[in-house]
Amino acid sequence: MSVDFLHPGEGAAIDTDVPALELRGIDKRFPGVVALDNVDFTLEPGKIHALMGENGAGKSTLIKIMAGVYGKDAGTIRMRGREVDIKSPRDSLKEGIKVVFQEIALISEFTVAENIFLEGYPTGKAGSIDWKKIRADSAALFNRIGFNVDPAARTGSLPVSQQQMVEIARALAHEARVVVMDEPTSSLTPNEVSLLFTVIRRLAALGIAVVYVSHKLDEVFEIADTVTVLRDGRHISTKPIGEHTNDTLIQDMIGRRIDNLFPRKRGEPGSKVALSVEKLNTARKLNDVSFEARAGEVLGFFGLMGAGRTELAKSIVGYDPITSGTIVVDGSRLVPHDTRTGVRLGIGLLTEDRKSEGLMGELPVYQNASLASLGAFARMGFIDKAREHRAVQDYVDRFRIKTPSLFQQVKNLSGGNQQKVLISRWLMRGLKVIVVDEPTRGIDVGAKSEIFALIDRLAGEGLAVVMMTSEMPELLGLSDRIAVMCEGRLTAIMSRDEATQEKILNAAIG
Amino acid sequence: MSELTHASAPRRFIGGQLLGSSQLVLGVILAVLCIAISIAAPQFYSEANIIAILRQCALVLIVASGMTMLIITAEVDLSVGASLAFVGCIGMAVLNSTHSLALGMLAALAFAGGVGLFNGLVVTRLRVNSLIATIGTMMMLQGGVYLFTREAVQNHNQLTSFTDLGAGYVGAVPVPVILAALIFTVAYVTLRFTTLGRYLYAVGANEKAVRLSGVRSERLKLFAFILTGLCVGVAGMILSSLMNAGQPTAGRGFELTVIAAVILGGTSLLGGRGSLFGTLLGVLVLKVIDNGIIILGWNQDLQMVVPGVVIILATYLDIIRNRANVR
Secondary structure, X not given: OOOHHHOHHHHOOOOOOOOOEEEEEEEEEEOOXXXXXXXXXXXXXXXXXXXXXXXXXXXXXXXXXXXXXXXXXXXXXXXXXXXXXXXXXXHXXXXXXXXXXXXXXXXXXXXXHHHHOOOOOOEOHHHOEOHXXXXXXXXXXHHHHOOOOXXXXXXXXXXXXXXXXXXXXXXXXXXXXXXXXXXOOOOOOHHHHHHHHHHHHHHHHOOOEEEEEOOOHHHHHHHOOEEEEEEOOEEEEXXXXXXXXXXXXXXXXXXXXXXXXXXXXXXXXXXXXXXXXXXXXXXXXXXXXXXXXXXXXXXXXXXXXXXXXXXXXXXXXXXXXXXXEEEEEOOEEOOOOOHHHHHHHOEEEEOOOHHHHHOOOOOEHHHHHHHHHHHHHXXXXXXXXHHHXXXXXXXXXXXXXXXXXXXXXXXXXXXXXXXXXHHHHHHHHOOOEEEXXXXXXXXXXXXXXXXXXXXXXXXXXXXXXXXXXXXXXXXXXXXXXXXXXXXXXXEEEEEOOOOOHHHHHHHHHO | OHHHHHHHHHHHHHHHHHOOOOHHHHHHHHHHHHHHHHHHOHHHHOHHHHHHHHHHHHHHHHHHHHHHHHHHOOOOOOOHHHHHHHHHHHHXXXXXXXXXXXXXXXXXXXXXXXXXXXXXXXXXXXXXXXXHHHHHHHHHHHHHHHHHOOOOEEOOOOOHHHHHHHHOEEOOEEHHHHXXXXXXXXXXXXXXXXXXXXXXXXXXXXXXXXXXXXXXHHHHHHHHHHHHHHHHHHHXXXXXXXXXXXXXXXXXXXXXXXXXXXXXXXXXXXXXXXXHHHHHHHHHHXXXXXXXXXXXXXXXXXXXXXXXXXXXXXXXXHHHHHHHHHO
């Protein structure tokens, strides 16, 4: 391996007229679906190009074709004007395309430096690996992206944000001309995000074409030069970011207009306190958290990663143990502190982690919906299935849950419809307080507005909704009051009218 | 949309739950086996032989009924074979000293239920993986039985009611078959029609979701362990009646036969999926193979080899069928 990568731009001038990568007429079929249909995608060197679309739009398929994970069924790929044939991830890397997947593909037991030079260790005399050179070269690479990671650190011990930097350094080591970042911010803190953005801009300044795959609008507006939107496997639009607004971008992604993402139909909350939490402490995180939530109110909780929102959510419903404090639901104390008592008193959690804590994926829709209220359909322990099915069908119709039948395995539904099934589970039980943790995580933009409308409706029906969210628009759009957490403490509670992004962020930093 | 859902419901109800999963494959295998064996050896269809097969099925089916419930909750019990032997010895010893079948039976059930309770507590309270926990119990029981008795506990009383437990008949049907049918039916109804059965599936499919829904998931698992234990209690007494003694060496490998039958019947070791009807077919297939090998005069060592092949084959066919369904 040469050492050119330490000083690229200096030798070869970047020819900005020739696209760094040009995909033309790409088709890709899987059994039963057309994943990509005649898609064009052109990348200019030194530009950051956002690739957007809902789940199933074809983003992943497209970048997997670029990465050589999938072969294309039709179309051509040109690197700097020269047609290339990418048959494997190895070919892709050789042509100068580096894809940083969401699931980072580093060997966690290896050191950072070992990972960077995985494809070809520089060798010294007698063919032995030149460790000194590897370390030095790694350090030089990190220098160029302006971010320092210890080359000798064991990769698995690093946070995701730093592992991404290792991947980016690998891209430079391979003299990549195209770097694809696949949903890179999904598990980063705001601080890490801004660092990542600095590094990405630096890559662009080096003449590298960056593809930024995301469905977060605000990020795309912040970083991208150009946006390409895919929908149902087809190319919808490619425009400079300046020609887009939030609305036009969403419209391109979902194919229709959403007039108001946060329709408010409910009235003002009542005065009845449905949930009262006092001086709640847990062993690891929560520190004297006290608040009240009223019937008919959406109380939004904001906080940075690690602030303790999920811990709070799980402990107020009785799922995670507490060390001290009182929780009063609809006038009765949650004692003993377990979910059985919690559900009886009328508090339940809509989990952030649908797959591992909410859904019974293998089981049919109707069994998932009725799980918390089986007793209501039973006589002497025997389930009256006809009644159960009618009740679930009622919710399927009311919430427009898209499923071929009640007997469909719930894992085959889309994220939005799964979430509606889980909301039905609680509504069938009849709650006083529902705690929703990241209600729109992994849900398409189009389906998001439906979930928002449902949450609005829950509050409208008199439930107290305690909503944990890390999405600022969601927080501001839905909440009656906003609570902010930082490192396990409650740092502010404000009404929607007095809340501003700055106030909230300040409180979140502590 | 809703009409469509209602229309497809009943069809799915019968076709899906009774014959939907691996049962169809298994039913075909069973039919092919029966036809093939009876062509090669016509005495296969004699009344005496059929009753012999059913009697052999009974012991396995009794324990497999409990085991199916347990595996549906995503746990497993490997100690049932060792417990079976121990239970026989204890039941026989109590029977000898008290001259009462009821007390002997009670002692057997108490011991076996206690083993289930122990397993259940280790798994749900200490959070030891059930595979490991019950291997531990199995070793303790295998060694423990020799601390209890060095040799077979002989039957000193010759109570006819005790002998009938294994060897008796009601009409033309052996008593063990009736007991097995009874236990099977209760378990089947529980799994299919009751809230308890639904919760057992739910716990296996996603324990956290069940707990968040306000159901005490540990209790459900504990219950399934105890139930499996009680089934072993019944089977252990039948076995000692058949052998007219409590044999500390009995039951070696029994746990594998039981688990093989359950898995063969399409119950997933990952939990949340399975049916007792499948288990019944699984038991029948294994025992028909056993019987066929004897009737055909093949080498008896094949009794282990052939079921091994069948399990792999049946599971593979199931995977193929699933794949075909997805496409």
